[in-house]
Amino acid sequence: MDIKLDAKSPQGPIENRWAKFKGEMKLVSPANKRKHTVIVVGTGLAGGAAAASLGEQGYQVKSFCISDSPRRAHSIAAQGGINAAKGYMNDGDSVYRLFYETVKGGDYRSRESNVHRLAEVSRDIIDQSVAAGVPFAREYSGELANRSFGGTQVSRTFYARGQTGQQLLIGAYQAMMRQVDEGTVKMHTFREMLDLVIVDGKARGIIVRNLLTGEIERHVADAVVLATGGYGRVFFLSTNAFNSNCTAAWRAHKRGALFGNPCFTQIHPTCIPVSGDHQSKLTLMSESLRNDGRVWVPKKKEDCGKHPNEIKDEDRDYYLERRYPTFGNLVPRDVASRAAKVVCDEGRGVGESKRAVYLDFRDAIKRVGENVIREKYGNLFDMYHEITNENPYQVPMRIYPAVHYTMGGLWVDYSLMSNIPGLFVLGEANFSDHGANRLGASALMQGLADGYFVIPYTLTNYLGSGKLEKVDVGHDAFAKAEGDTNKRLESIVARAKVGGARTVLEIYRDLGTTMWEYVGMERTDAGLKTAITKIQALRKEFAAGFKLVLPNGVKERNQLLEVALRVEDFLELGELMAIDALDRRESCGGHFRAESQTEDGEAKRDDENFAHVSAWQYTGDPSKPALHKEKLVFEYVHPTTRSYK
Amino acid sequence: MSKSTDKKPMNITFKLWRQKDAKSEGAFETHALGGVSPDMSFLEAMDLLNDDLTKKGIAPIEFESDCREGICGTCSCVINGQAHGPERGAATCQLYMRNFKDGDTLVVEPWRAAAFPVIKDLVVDRGAFDRIIQVGGYTGAKTGPHADANAMLVAKPDADQAMDAAACIGCGACVAACPNSSASLFVSAKISHLAMLPQGHPLRERRVLRMVDQMDQEGFGHCTNIGECQSACPKDIKIDFIAQMRREYVKAVMNYRPESASGGTG
Numbered sequence: 042m043d044i045k046l047d048a049k050s051p052q053g054p055i056e057n058r059w060a061k062f063k064g065e066m067k068l069v070s071p072a073n074k075r076k077h078t079v080i081v082v083g084t085g086l087a088g089g090a091a092a093a094s095l096g097e098q099g100y101q102v103k104s105f106c107i108s109d110s111p112r113r114a115h116s117i118a119a120q121g122g123i124n125a126a127k128g129y130m131n132d133g134d135s136v137y138r139l140f141y142e143t144v145k146g147g148d149y150r151s152r153e154s155n156v157h158r159l160a161e162v163s164r165d166i167i168d169q170s171v172a173a174g175v176p177f178a179r180e181y182s183g184e185l186a187n188r189s190f191g192g193t194q195v196s197r198t199f200y201a202r203g204q205t206g207q208q209l210l211i212g213a214y215q216a217m218m219r220q221v222d223e224g225t226v227k228m229h230t231f232r233e234m235l236d237l238v239i240v241d242g243k244a245r246g247i248i249v250r251n252l253l254t255g256e257i258e259r260h261v262a263d264a265v266v267l268a269t270g271g272y273g274r275v276f277f278l279s280t281n282a283f284n285s286n287c288t289a290a291w292r293a294h295k296r297g298a299l300f301g302n303p304c305f306t307q308i309h310p311t312c313i314p315v316s317g318d319h320q321s322k323l324t325l326m327s328e329s330l331r332n333d334g335r336v337w338v339p340k341k342k343e344d345c346g347k348h349p350n351e352i353k354d355e356d357r358d359y360y361l362e363r364r365y366p367t368f369g370n371l372v373p374r375d376v377a378s379r380a381a382k383v384v385c386d387e388g389r390g391v392g393e394s395k396r397a398v399y400l401d402f403r404d405a406i407k408r409v410g411e412n413v414i415r416e417k418y419g420n421l422f423d424m425y426h427e428i429t430n431e432n433p434y435q436v437p438m439r440i441y442p443a444v445h446y447t448m449g450g451l452w453v454d455y456s457l458m459s460n461i462p463g464l465f466v467l468g469e470a471n472f473s474d475h476g477a478n479r480l481g482a483s484a485l486m487q488g489l490a491d492g493y494f495v496i497p498y499t500l501t502n503y504l505g506s507g508k509l510e511k512v513d514v515g516h517d518a519f520a521k522a523e524g525d526t527n528k529r530l531e532s533i534v535a536r537a538k539v540g541g542a543r544t545v546l547e548i549y550r551d552l553g554t555t556m557w558e559y560v561g562m563e564r565t566d567a568g569l570k571t572a573i574t575k576i577q578a579l580r581k582e583f584a585a586g587f588k589l590v591l592p593n594g595v596k597e598r599n600q601l602l603e604v605a606l607r608v609e610d611f612l613e614l615g616e617l618m619a620i621d622a623l624d625r626r627e628s629c630g631g632h633f634r635a636e637s638q639t640e641d642g643e644a645k646r647d648d649e650n651f652a653h654v655s656a657w658q659y660t661g662d663p664s665k666p667a668l669h670k671e672k673l674v675f676e677y678v679h680p681t682t683r684s685y686k
Numbered sequence: 687m688s689k690s691t692d693k694k695p696m697n698i699t700f701k702l703w704r705q706k707d708a709k710s711e712g713a714f715e716t717h718a719l720g721g722v723s724p725d726m727s728f729l730e731a732m733d734l735l736n737d738d739l740t741k742k743g744i745a746p747i748e749f750e751s752d753c754r755e756g757i758c759g760t761c762s763c764v765i766n767g768q769a770h771g772p773e774r775g776a777a778t779c780q781l782y783m784r785n786f787k788d789g790d791t792l793v794v795e796p797w798r799a800a801a802f803p804v805i806k807d808l809v810v811d812r813g814a815f816d817r818i819i820q821v822g823g824y825t826g827a828k829t830g831p832h833a834d835a836n837a838m839l840v841a842k843p844d845a846d847q848a849m850d851a852a853a854c855i856g857c858g859a860c861v862a863a864c865p866n867s868s869a870s871l872f873v874s875a876k877i878s879h880l881a882m883l884p885q886g887h888p889l890r891e892r893r894v895l896r897m898v899d900q901m902d903q904e905g906f907g908h909c910t911n912i913g914e915c916q917s918a919c920p921k922d923i924k925i926d927f928i929a930q931m932r933r934e935y936v937k938a939v940m941n942y943r944p945e946s947a948s949g950g951t952g
Contacts, residue, residue, distance in 0.1 A: 183839030
């Protein structure tokens with residue numbers, strides 16, 4: 042396959058590019074919109090907003106989700122807030138500043154044109170969400186409240202208690218359900234996409250499995266929109282939901298879609314630490330807590346076993362405030378995570394595992410009182426109390442970094458279209474806006490920007506630009522894709538019959554441990570090579586057989602069978618992440634190569650050799666992907682050493 | 687720190703509901719599980735049980751979960767007779783095994799309500815909730831430019847109360863806990879959320895009339911002010927919202943105007 046990566050960004054001054062695109066785009070008349078069917082896979086912020094918006098315009102939308110209801114999508118778990126350059130706080134914010142900080146925060150590995158558009162439409166998102174009835178926090182004046190988040194010195198984060206993702210998702214879900222009522226969106230719940238169907242080089246449909254009956258279904262459309270989230274569950278333990286997975290994106294990748302920057306993973310600094318080996322997920326404590334909580338560990342190793350309240354102030358090392366006096370506890374996530382790892386590696390970690398640091402609210406409670414803290418963070422404190430059996434109003438929280446988000450994803454151009462015409466990728470599933478590190482409260486912004494304000498234009502431009510052949514599900518390409526899916530399912534049944542030493546979940550946990558150990562917060566040449574060897578061995582084990590009970594084959598509800606299908610894809614993706622990390626011999630954002638650091642342990646970029654997007658092509662052998670590069674050009678935000686000191 | 691801080695692994699007996707599908711009869715099945723850490727969540731103990739069953743060649747028990755932090759509303763088990771188990775203000779996924787002691791038997795059932803048919807084992811079909819939202823649980827605002835978000839002020843107490851109602855996670859515990867299998871808490875939470883914000887007002891009357899009608903059509907029972915829903919709700923949604931829904935309903939009936947005048951816009 043000959044691939045030329047062209048982002049197709051409009052030219053000219055950056056603040057005019059999106060307007061230029063909209064002014065010059067091709068349109069589809071209202072009477073013709075209803076003749077087009079569009080498939081949207083996933084119902085989170087990006088997918089839900091896209092289905093609602095496209096349905097409102099009159100397209101026939103077929104929406105798919107793996108859960109019992111579209112409202113379960115994992116966007117719902119986002120806690121802290123959503124950024125928007127409204128400038129309500131009179132503190133120097135602007136579209137340009139949000140653009141600048143996002144490019145800088147991403148350590149100069151994102152595409153300027155896309156990020157500027159994101160910053161522009163961020164303002165519309167807030168107006169849209171308020172109109173949709175999202176109950177954002179308000180001041181006594183009746184105006185919207187803002188708080189600050191990491192990597193920035195202005196307050197531009199809108200929030201709904203610690204449940205911002207929930208409220209924004211429900212807003213998009215409700216708008217989508219209104220379109221279901223109006224008949225322009227048809228909802229398909231309990232469906233998992235297992236393949237992409239390409240006809241004449243264009244994305245024209247999907248193969249899904251009905252998770253209740255096991256039936257395989259074919260769905261045809263004029264375009265396919267993937268909004269299927271990130272792939273953090275490759276680490277097994279992460280803050281992602283139990284069912285979050287990479288399968289839809291990975292299957293599109295295996296059909297030719299390029300995977301951009303797969304190694305760019307966000308490790309979130311403030312999560313409840315791992316305890317024991319039974320855990321199925323890790324729980325995030327919102328970044329907003331760092332507005333009031335102070336992060337510290339004891340100065341001396343011998344104090345680490347003491348009760349934290351017995352350690353005097355002069356014996357505490359508030360290491361973020363010490364190392365980064367300008368941003369203090371509000372440094373970006375990648376910086377905070379690595380700093381936590383450093384103090385724990387020095388033997389100054391706390392808690393049973395010694396892999397934790399304190400997040401302490403003592404001073405904030407003294408300053409503003411327990412009630413104010415309760416009003417701001419009550420639900421998070423309760424959640425912490427339930428999980429750890431400790432009261433964070435009295436004892437500092439113990440936190441540690443955990444996998445939270447993946448900046449990498451399917452490669453897309455300015456229109457959010459992959460290299461396969463007609464295949465659009467939105468939200469966390471694409472690679473586009475966050476570079477090597479995402480700033481807090483920007484995931485919700487990007488998901489809704491893509492779904493509400495980008496795809497309605499760019500998809501219309503695509504459909505208006507040329508005539509598509511008439512295709513139905515009887516086409517050979519559908520028969521072939523369905524046949525391939527059935528073969529895969531038969532192979533799972535056969536391997537379950539063979540059996541093996543371990544269950545699917547045991548193999549999955551092993552993959553997760555390997556990824557965390559070698560492709561986690563710190564990556565080295567030797568470690569990444571070890572990871573590749575180990576993943577290949579796991580893939581071999583999985584290909585031979587595993588323990589899985591399928592009393593009635595694949596034609597019924599069986600969630601462990603679903604996990605097996607997803608693990609098969611994770612076992613390939615995991616290796617690609619290691620290969621990408623090995624290839625990128627620089628440190629940037631969340632990707633920290635131990636070989637590339639400054640004297641004081643900060644990430645050291647190599648702009649000369651790595652100012653590009655690594656877009657990987659599947660070649661048939663997961664161990665030998667082909668690399669394509671999109672050079673990143675910085676006309677406005679000139680790369681410098683990113684400093685938060 | 688009221689709960690046990692003992693870390694010793696426990697033996698737990700699970701008495702679980704097995705049912706092939708909505709049409710088949712179900713029955714309890716009993717399995718013993720050792721090595722249950724008090725720090726495990728209930729769902730992690732269920733994962734462990736399924737791994738154990740798999741090793742014995744027994745089909746796993748189907749149960750639902752997703753976020754496992756109490757916000758997505760996917761998990762749904764009645765544990766020892768209580769929807770979401772004994773912990774107040776928490777979903778099943780937020781229930782920790784330290785609430786139980788070594789040797790305990792846990793009786794685990796699906797939500798039981800005519801409007802929530804069993805799909806398999808502990809999984810039920812809550813599509814009725816989506817269909818209720820579909821007929822009116824939204825504002826009319828379509829995607830596009832709107833007035834600036836601060837153009838319309840909302841008093842903080844209104845915004846706070848709207849948020850209290852909007853916190854509903856749509857899990858269905860209120861229905862499972864109600865002796866009448868009423869969905870009133872769920873429906874009233876959405877009606878109250880949107881009635882308390884000015885953005886919800888254009889569709890206010892239509893919303894309550896259509897949603898209440900759909901609730902009845904789905905086969906949920908009537909509310910008789912028992913209050914079990916509030917006790918079972920993982921988000922502590924108050925039954926005051928049911929009172930508000932009734933006021934909204936009466937006002938809507940009294941104010942009713944046809945949705946469009948006869949004739950056309952032509």
